[in-house]
Amino acid sequence: MLNDNMIPVLLGVIFGFSNRLIMLRTDYRQYPTYQHGKMIHLSLGFIAAALGAVAVPALMEEDYTAITFLVVAAQQFRDVRNMERETLSKLDQLELVKRGTTYIEGIAMVFESRNYLVMFAAFFTSMVTVFSDWKIGILAGIVSYFVSKKFMAGSNLKHIADIVEGEVRLDGPHLYVDDIYIMNIGLNTNQELIMKHGMGLIIKPKDQNSIVTLANLGQRQAILHNLSIIMGVYRDSGEPALVPLSKRDLNDGRLGVFFLPQVKDIKKAIEVAELVPVLENAIRLPSESDANK
Template sequence: MSIYTWAIMIGVIAGFLVRIRLLRTDYRQYPTYLHGQIIHLSLGFIAAGLGAVAVPALLEKDYTAITFLVLAAQQFREVRNMERETLSKLDRMELVERGASYIEGIAMVFEGRNYLVILSAFLVSLTVVTTQWVWGGILVGFAAVSVAGILRSGKYLEQIADVSLAPLRMDGPNLYVEDIYLMNVGLKENRDRIMERGVGVVITPKNRNCALTLSNIGQRQAILYDVSSILGVFRDTGEPALVPLSKLDMDEGKVGILVLPQVRDPERVIRVVRKVPVLESAVRMPTERPEQSS
């Protein structure tokens, strides 16, 4: 076989393995079904093929390959729109919704992973062609798969904030977690249920940047969704008083959380909250902004 054939074969295999490495079914419940996984793996195979074929095409001065890459980018953007639409429809059936920020983050990740597959296949194919060494491409492929595993996860909440349990208390009809006001609970039956089944959590940001990230409504909704998705939620439709809730202490930047898991286990609640991903759309870094010169 020619060196181009080897480059394309190894590049496609490496890119496809990168997509498999990046495909993970987890607590977000998506994609759990087989057909959803097949869709993403098929798109990953196509992306790997585009990245691997691009190198021989460009070296042979067949510049129409660039056109195919541009068309692929447009198609993968449609994948992002598809994921956004699908998750938005599924979100309406959840007792605790993900929220628009969480959905947009998931959709953006699915699009970006296809570009990562193209880049991995391109680098592997380029290595094989330029070095004329098949094993060199294989080594680059293993490196790409390893790096993909690292890129699969971002920051967690425990890296930007301290998470601790906090007591719930009722002051008449007013519900507090520690000293943070949550809401007014009118019915005594609901107050008793919340005190019996609820778990209070206080999240304290580590600096000003983290405080602004925690104040983002999308980030706070992601916390409520993750806890409810993993530990369940003690509520049904038509019971607004039993919905998990977050409130911001505007003086100190702390966030008070009320969750109502199916099985009341405060230690598990803390572990889950600490592992909530930090949404890219929620990150704010005003202290790193350079001062404007007058």
């Protein structure tokens, strides 16, 4: 027979771990990797759910050492963030188009924070079950799914900018996307490849905050990385003339993006760019300054 404390703990663990299962996705970024990377994060999610679920009955029994375990868990999750940062930084050295430090830091932060979400979901489900009954506890667990989903959803590039096709053109050795200068291309063979395979996008910021956010080099590198990962990249190592680049128009903050995809489809490229995440570490809000107000 299950005692009074086991039901809240079981419900907390079930819904907490289920939250982590839902939040764990391997997509075009291929991280976490199949299947060992997934097992690491699922195991940590189970530990987080167990700690969150056990904390409520322990506190009800006036066993305050449960708080100590939560503090230890927080330290372990910070170590997870460091581990992800180091791993991704090493892997990034082998990418043809790198993620960049800002993108890597954002991914590491997400993996740490999702363990806290799991812990809070398990804690909330367990607490509601203790103070009511198992039916209300199940309802609380379902509510925690929607809360986790809300925290998972961040901003995409389409929320801060409008993206349109840009014309890739050469003026002598000078490469432009519309009227935005990109770089100098000296060799005729490279010029021919660029005109054959090159594509361009113009990213127009919607407000003052967007202008500064798009100026961030980490955000711009994330755009180039996602375009190259999803649409392929027409280059190999040791070919600097074929490296995707982004340059700003210093007058109005527009961003010109040049890249050479394997799949030359402008509609798909615009859609990919629109879904690039706005990196937390790249967000700037100058409009919130008292000087601007």
